[in-house]
Amino acid sequence: MSFSSDIKDELCRLQNEKPCCNFSELAGMLRAGLSVRKIGKNYTLSFITEHAMVSRLIYSRMKEFVPDCVEISGEKTTRFKRHVVYRLNFRKILKMHKGLELLHSIGMNINLSEGEIIYTDFQLQDRCCIRAYLRGGFLAVGSVTSPDKSYHVELSFTNDSISSEYMKYMEYFELKPKSLVRNNNSVVYMKEGQDIVDFLNIINAHNALLEMENIRILKDMRNQVNRIVNCETANLGKIVDASVKQVECIKLLDRTIGIENLPINLKEIARLRLENPEASMSELGKMLNPELSKSGVNHRMRRLQKMADDLAK
Ligand SMILES: [Zn+2]
Incomplete structure (x- = not known):
């Protein structure tokens, strides 16, 4: 298992203390990860992830808010090396009043016939919810390189207004993310060990944080000995x-x-x-x-x- 998927597994097992945070975490996941794709002649609204636990988390959270609106399926693919990706199909939600209401409340309007998502302003007030939102975004599109190789965390967003929004909330916690464009994606990243530790702390990945600190200490000792x-x-x-x-x-x-x-x-x-x-x-x-x-x-x-x-x- 990679360092990234260990972190995501840890985060998926977390229990939010407050319902407001459950909602913000879901908003973070969907705003970052929900996308419109063309399959044959039709557009579909789906969330694709390599992580089984992430797909299950979204599935069960959606069920809490709008019962029976998401279908989940595993697919073999050659695109990812791990060969299985999980597709959450959201097409039913667009025919449900409650479903549209939910999407609207997290600042998303879907125009499926044009194949586009229109993002509207989404404001978070409470510190607890901003953390949950950052966690959700990371679960959807984030990854961390194993710290014994190098220090690198990144999130790859398909929409640049969402990446700016994400950066704004990172900056709220005094993180200093950088950004670049890669393959039409807007990539937010940080490369300093301390920044990554702070980020893991903010999104509540405490086991990963400890592991990272241990590796950093070992690396420091090795450098000193050298x-x-x-x-x-x-x-x-x-x-x-x-x-x-x-x-x-x-x-x-x-x-x-x-x-x-x-x-x-x-x-x-x-x-x-x-x-x-x-x-x-x-x-x-x-x-x-x-x-x-x-x-x-x-x-x-x-x-x-x-x-x-x-x-x-
Ligand atoms: Zn909250």
């Missing part, structure tokens, strides 16, 4: 560079003066360096008896270097 490893590698590089130069100097001194003839404190450190080319200065200091500080080792190394430089001249 940073530390890179940093250590860089330090190691510096140690090796310095050591290579020191070893060259010491070898030069050995060839010319001979290590044996160096002053005793320089002789010790020169030997240790030749035997331990990968050791840091403080590690070399600890090998001496008595131990010597890092700056003490540095001092002796500089003296060796100066002797070598003088000889080279």
Whole structure:
């Protein structure tokens, strides 16, 4: 199962506390997802979804408001990879007074002979209902990429006034969605991890939110570990560079003066360096008896270097 369908399953199981929110959620689903399609010579009004639970949710909600107005069928298709899509056929609703009233109350007038839906203004007042409306729209046309791949939430609307309306309600909750046009659809999207977490919170997808947070924490930890490893590698590089130069100097001194003839404190450190080319200065200091500080080792190394430089001249 994909991350998106897990979220939708979770949302379909939610119980709205208030009837007003049931209505707003349904409005969100229908305004975003109901469409007129031409089948043969005739137009039909239908809602198509890949998600079985979404189709069942709409079916049962419609039943609460207008009994017996929607037919549901599953179809095999080659268009979607998952092969089954669920079609909710709304043709009966157009012959029912109560049905037309419901559509009218959510700002939809259907002109089936022209094959068009005319959207009229639909105002939501209460915060609870705006959340429910956003949830409904997401159930109809939304998707979230699995957060271990990338951070991306999008909703693909067939009507651009509905996408603007949806954005307006997202902005009500201080989200900052962006939009673009793709294949004649108006796509609303966000790409920041925090924005997606906030959005999941607003539409009440709390399990998905927790899962996303866990993945974000793991990703952060992984990045931090990588940073530390890179940093250590860089330090190691510096140690090796310095050591290579020191070893060259010491070898030069050995060839010319001979290590044996160096002053005793320089002789010790020169030997240790030749035997331990990968050791840091403080590690070399600890090998001496008595131990010597890092700056003490540095001092002796500089003296060796100066002797070598003088000889080279
Ligand atoms: Zn409400």
